[in-house]
Amino acid sequence: MRLNEDPGAFEAFYRRHVDAVQRFVVRRVSDPHVAADLTADVFLAVLNSADTYRPGRGSEVAWLFGIARNVVSAQHRKAAREAKATGRIAGRRLMDDDDVARMEERIDAERQMRAAWQAMADLPEGERAVLELVAIDQLTVSEAAAALGIRQVTARVRLHRARRALSTVASPSTVYLEGQT
Structure with a gap:
């Protein structure tokens, strides 16, 4: 991809994927300021x-969600370190009222999916990662495998195990997770 060399190509890429990235992020964080920062x-x-993207390994969406997952994970690790060191995280970047309102609307719209994501917290990391990408972010198993850097058969096994573990939890959000392919 020539995204880092061609501003027009990057703008088109950004416009194609910004909504999906924002949905991905707001499912995982509840603060609109943090969500906006992580999207950026x-x-x-x-x-x-951009030079690491290889079309033969998966779609650009799978590659992008792999990056988004790493960015969000890094943020969670950073927040945990800061919380431990300071006892609380302080300071917020300024956003205008319209930006905050839009981000709050997205957060509200994704509230049920965040609840489902929280229900998956007890799953092993590998199983949870595949389930998130397939059931919540609606990637195919192949795309999820590419985003996680694992084989497709491994992704299918992890997805099966995750769904089986969630079958004991009966809530509307987990029923949704169990029914997606």
């Missing part, structure tokens, strides 16, 4: 690693 960080990481 994902696209900055895209620019920095």
Whole structure:
């Protein structure tokens, strides 16, 4: 991809995927300021690693969600370190009222999916990662495998195990997760 060399190509890529990235992020964080920052960080990481995309390994969406997952995971690790060191995270970047309102609307719209994501917290990391990408972010098993850097058969096994573990939890959000392919 020539995203880091061609501003027009990057703009088109950004417009094609910004909504999907925002949905991905707001399912995993509830603060609109952090969600906006992480969305921007994902696209900055895209620019920095555009030369690593290999179409033969998966779709650009799978590659992008792999980057988004790494950015969000890094944020969670950073927040945990800061919380431990300071006892609480302080300071927020300024957003205008319209930006905050739009981000809050997205967060509200994804509230049920965040609840489902929280129900998956007890799953092993590998199983949870595949289930998130397939059931919540609606990637194919092949795309999820590419995003996680694992074989497709491994992704299918992990997805099966995750769904089997969630079958004991009866809530509307987990029923949704169990029914997706």
